[in-house]
Amino acid sequence: MRSRKRYTNATFTKRVDHEAGRHHTPRAPVEPEVCNVCGAVYSDRRWVAAAEVRKGNRKHKHWHPAQAVVCPACQQQKVGIPRGFLYLEGAFLETHRNEVRRLLRNEADRAAEDNPLARIMKWETDESGRLVVSTTTQHLAQRLGHALEKAFSGKVRYDFSHENELARVSWHRD
Ligand SMILES: [Zn+2]
Known part of the structure; x- marks a missing residue:
């Protein structure tokens, strides 16, 4: 069982800071x-993905309402x-586009289990033909780079x- 910390005023204050003062009214x-x-x-001072909540393994006594x-990620x-x-x-991408995309999606799903605010925002192809994937966190971009390197080799910067x-994070493989 996870810790079941009680909410306190201190918790609430911290949370307001975290959201850059968006909520000004006391609640x-x-x-x-x-x-x-x-x-x-x-x-409990953290975001949990909807899927995790539905699994029922992270129940909180303050669940409702x-x-x-x-x-923050949706904002x-x-x-x-x-x-x-x-x-x-690189040439490898041209011939393995689906595999590469699948790997990135799976890795992003795993990252979301740790932090539901870590997400892929967009998939685009830029004017030079590169696939450009934008992410909500710096860490996710790094993590995807590591995953690419591990699965398909190539060079990462x-x-x-x-x-x-x-x-x-730039990945290249011919
Ligand atoms: Zn959201």
């Missing part, structure tokens, strides 16, 4: 919140601000801009 800190876009649930909100998706980019190119809190 009762006892209910969990549920994202009305993806169904993720905020409880849930307050409808939009979680990010809505305004379109990625924290990570993964660039894929990691670039970080601390100022913009942005990770750019």
Whole structure:
């Protein structure tokens, strides 16, 4: 069983900080919140994916009533601000596109089990024919790069801009 920490005023204050002061009105800190876009649930000071909640292995005594909100990842998706980019190119990609996409999807699903706010935002092909995958977190872009390297070899380069809190991961295989 997971820890069942009680909500306190301290918890509530911390949470407001986490959301960059979006909620200015004081609210009762006892209910969990549920994202009305993806169904993720905020409880015990962390976001839990809807699928995890449905499994019933992370029950909380403050389960209801849930307050409808939009979680940080869905807000990010809505305004379109990625924290990570993964660039894929090379001849291998042309002949193995489906396998590569499947690997990335599976890896993103596994990452979401650890952090439901880590998501792939968009799949695009840029003007030079690269596949560009944007992610909600820097860590997810890195993780996808590692997964590509492990599964298909090739070369990976990691670039970080601390100022913009942005990770750019480039994978190449001919
Ligand atoms: Zn959401």
